[in-house]
Amino acid sequence: MQKNIGETSSRVVEANRVQENYAEGNPMEANHVVEVKNLVKTYVSGGVQAKVLKGIDLTIRSQDFIAIMGPSGSGKTTLLNLLSTIDKPTAGSIKIDGQDIAHLSNKELSRLRRDKIGFVFQDYNLLDTMTLKDNIALPLVLHGVSGKIALEKTMDLAKLMGLAEHLQKYPYELSGGQKQRGATCRALITEPEIIYADEPTGALDSKAGRDLLECFTLLNERRKTAVLMVTHDPFCASYARDVCMLTDGRMMCRISRGSDRKEFYDRIIDIQASMGGDFPCQW
Secondary structure (H helix, E strand, O other), X not given: OHHHHHHHHHHHHHHHHHXXXXXXXXXXXXXXXXXXXXXXXXXXXXXXXXXXXEEEEEEEEOXXXXXXXXXXOOOHHHHHHHHOOOOOOOEEEEEEOOEEHHHOOHHHHHHHHHHHEEEEOOOOOOOOOOOHHHHHHHHHHHHOOOHHHHHXXXXXXXXXXXXXXXXXXXXXXXXXXXXXXXXXXXHHOOOOOEEEEXXXXXXXXXXXXXXXXXXXXXXXXXXXXXXXXXXXXXXHHOOOOEEEEEXXXXXXXXXXXXXXXXXXXXXXXXXXXXXXXXXXXXX
């Protein structure tokens, strides 16, 4: 056991070195979609302050697929809410597509969310009174895009996600995996710079979860869409290119996957052990 802990500690040191090298990478390699510097979030309740995030730095480039992991209470959801512009930081800065969101009006933030960010939630958020086709196309309809263009884009995404045969069905006629893939299509229909996914496989069985993760990988590789996914599950995280570990509101490390996903999964498990315990695994 002592040997394993020693090996794990060495891997954590190496993971931090990887993160430092990544941050110093060639600026010409890829565009920065999201840049976070010294992010702090403090909540006050009953006169008591709770510092949830304590100086987070994070860079997300185009084509990145990043999983955010950490035990409950580590700050994962708070970080996602800040990056989504749903909440505001206490200190630090967030730039999305080069724009410092602190300097944007509510109208500009709304436009940024609409044009640059796609959201995938654990509970799908599809409208039961609309067909899957209409659910997917809804953001374009709200944008005033013509019906012909909206239909073409909907069909293209549905084919990519294996949903072409289900477009006329209503959400209650679909499986959980089909609903989540439909929600992913809706998130992608406006061609956002980045997808934020909050525990996207949490309500799915193992097969549907794997299918969705394969779809995320496909979208990331073919459409070059950046993906930021919050998850408790190391198997789910192993599909990402990079995993960022949060603990007690701080970024512990960022590790990168090589060609072997199983080896990456084992590294994630090792780092979990070094953080003092496992995170819940849904499958």
